[in-house]
Amino acid sequence: MSFVDQIIQYFTSIRWDDVNTIGAMLIIAGVITFTTLERFFPYTPGLPIFRKGYWLDLVWYTFIQSYFLKIVIFDWIIAPAEIRLGIAENGYISHWPVWLLVLFFFITHDFYIYWFHRWQHSNKWLWRTHEAHHSVEQVDFLAGSRSHAVEILINQTIEFLPIFFLLDVQTAALVYPIKGTIDALWGQFIHSNLNIKLGNVGYIINGPEHHQWHHADHIEVYHANFATKLAIWDWLFGTMYLPDKKPQRFGLWYQFPRDYFMQHIFSVVRFNVNKVENYPPIKWYINLRINLLNFVKTIFERMFQWKKFKQLQPGNIYPKLDITQAQS
Numbered sequence: 001m002s003f004v005d006q007i008i009q010y011f012t013s014i015r016w017d018d019v020n021t022i023g024a025m026l027i028i029a030g031v032i033t034f035t036t037l038e039r040f041f042p043y044t045p046g047l048p049i050f051r052k053g054y055w056l057d058l059v060w061y062t063f064i065q066s067y068f069l070k071i072v073i074f075d076w077i078i079a080p081a082e083i084r085l086g087i088a089e090n091g092y093i094s095h096w097p098v099w100l101l102v103l104f105f106f107i108t109h110d111f112y113i114y115w116f117h118r119w120q121h122s123n124k125w126l127w128r129t130h131e132a133h134h135s136v137e138q139v140d141f142l143a144g145s146r147s148h149a150v151e152i153l154i155n156q157t158i159e160f161l162p163i164f165f166l167l168d169v170q171t172a173a174l175v176y177p178i179k180g181t182i183d184a185l186w187g188q189f190i191h192s193n194l195n196i197k198l199g200n201v202g203y204i205i206n207g208p209e210h211h212q213w214h215h216a217d218h219i220e221v222y223h224a225n226f227a228t229k230l231a232i233w234d235w236l237f238g239t240m241y242l243p244d245k246k247p248q249r250f251g252l253w254y255q256f257p258r259d260y261f262m263q264h265i266f267s268v269v270r271f272n273v274n275k276v277e278n279y280p281p282i283k284w285y286i287n288l289r290i291n292l293l294n295f296v297k298t299i300f301e302r303m304f305q306w307k308k309f310k311q312l313q314p315g316n317i318y319p320k321l322d323i324t325q326a327q328s
């Protein structure tokens with residue numbers, strides 16, 4: 001079968017009414033929508049699409065890390081635990097309607113994440129699992145994807161384990177992708193660089209105006225705005241910070257590595273970031289993407305001899321009209 005046939009077969013075999021496919025399409029739609037809206041209604045004007053750390057967040061955190069952590073959380077933790085306990089088919093609350101199940105897991109997990117997030121900001125060891133998330137200096141819809149591997153491992157295990165423990169396999173296979181899609185879209189929304197005022201709705205749900213401030217490098221907000229989806233928790237427990245101005249700076253108040261692996265090493269052992277990043281082999285590795293792009297560009301230039309092609313531009317073929325001569 002040819003490569004083209006394989007692609008055609010792949011797309012014709014997709015079940016478009018499947019909840020996983022619908023979820024994936026909604027997440028892609030979210031990416032397109034927020035990328036577009038951020039151009040027209042920015043919270044911080046002038047932020048480029050490919051802002052600082054964009055490729056790190058997209059390639060390493062969104063694709064590579066998520067792929068491997070999904071295997072660890074589902075295949076190595078949740079599935080073996082279910083088999084050992086023999087509860088995969090029990091479905092203690094499977095008889096509840098799907099909307100109620102989604103609402104139940106939505107609220108309980110959001111309450112948990114508020115307190116765990118608050119703990120991460122007050123405990124120096126847990127902070128090491130959360131500082132990467134705060135290292136984004138230009139906050140947009142994609143910024144939420146930057147989370148330390150251990151942070152994801154803890155939070156998603158605690159989030160998805162009850163879904164698979166309390167529901168039978170079929171119901172869990174329906175509730176999990178719905179919850180996962182809501183998480184992804186809400187994450188895009190609260191991090192988005194959008195100038196949205198939620199008004200009274202902001203007493204109930206969290207939005208960009210709350211969470212953009214949470215990412216600010218301002219001492220008054222280092223221990224505030226911990227909510228993810230429901231702003232209720234911050235209002236209720238006295239940790240809401242919502243002044244009538246915008247932050248001046250975003251990110252961490254100390255130096256933090258730029259590379260995915262170095263960020264994880266830094267969470268275990270502290271080192272002089274400037275010194276290490278300027279060490280020639282590491283500097284070459286950090287600039288690997290740029291080095292690779294330059295390498296590809298050089299090959300193309302050689303192949304097509306663009307330099308010779310450039311000499312054939314109209315201005316070089318026809319002599320430019322001398323204005324002084326033309327006037328005389």
Ligand SMILES: [Zn+2]
Nearest residue numbers: 117121130214
């Ligand atoms: Zn935080």
Ligand SMILES: [Zn+2]
Nearest residue numbers: 133144191211
């Ligand atoms: Zn965040």
